Amino acid sequence: MTPPSAVKPDISVTECAYRRVLEIISNKWTVLVIFALESGTNRYGEIRRRIADISQKMLTQTLRQLERDGFVKRNVHPSIPPAVEYELTPLGETLIPHMRQMKQWTTDYYSQVEQARRSYDEAHAPGQTK
Amino acid sequence: MTPPSAVKPDISVTECAYRRVLEIISNKWTVLVIFALESGTNRYGEIRRRIADISQKMLTQTLRQLERDGFVKRNVHPSIPPAVEYELTPLGETLIPHMRQMKQWTTDYYSQVEQARRSYDEAHAPGQTK
């Protein structure tokens, strides 16, 4: 029916699952929290110290989402005061290689981004004479 | 001064560039637009059709940011009506492998995320009897 070489596949339809995955990581803290757990089990307070500027609300919220998505396991030790440990699940571990690669990309290429921004901003400078 | 094995390195400080990179891709459309350009040069309208539910505003805004960051090259053909083509730069191309890998991850593991969510939501069901 449709012409043979008319249009390429629609990303928004065919890659629906991919988009849902992008939604998972498209926020300020998720990737950083996963990264904070790559070295093993961590207590709530330890994670918080590692990510210095995360608020209590966002850390808890991010950990809950990661738990719900099956990336993180939450272990409560019912002591007083309570101790709660978080660790990556096997599923969560599968994300680590990708994050390491993106980190490596940053090391290799981020300076080019900074350079590109400087060039762009200079070329599109607002007042110039001002 | 500080105790030797006191704390692990602070992510928010030491991985500052990494965080800036995460900020680049932490939005609804950036990755999808890059992906739409992986197959080569595309005109504005073509990209828009490939990502069916993106608004004009967000497509333009995303393309401008990608251009500023050096990932995308914008080529204007001053005809009437105007034709504008977008293509990835060499720097932009370096992102494609990572995105393909994340797409492969989606294929391999996203069903586990869905399963984890079902389990979690069932275990934390609100009313149950309701």
Next chain:
DNA sequence: CTGTATCCTATTCGATACTG
């Protein structure tokens, strides 16, 4: 120590209308 609850702000995004 590990959260929850509330309020408030800032940002993101979409819809709509308009332009060269």
Next chain:
DNA sequence: CAGTATCGAATAGGATACAG
């Protein structure tokens, strides 16, 4: 065709106070 401008809704996120 490829934008720009404006407005408003929705969401994300931060500060603070409080609790088991």
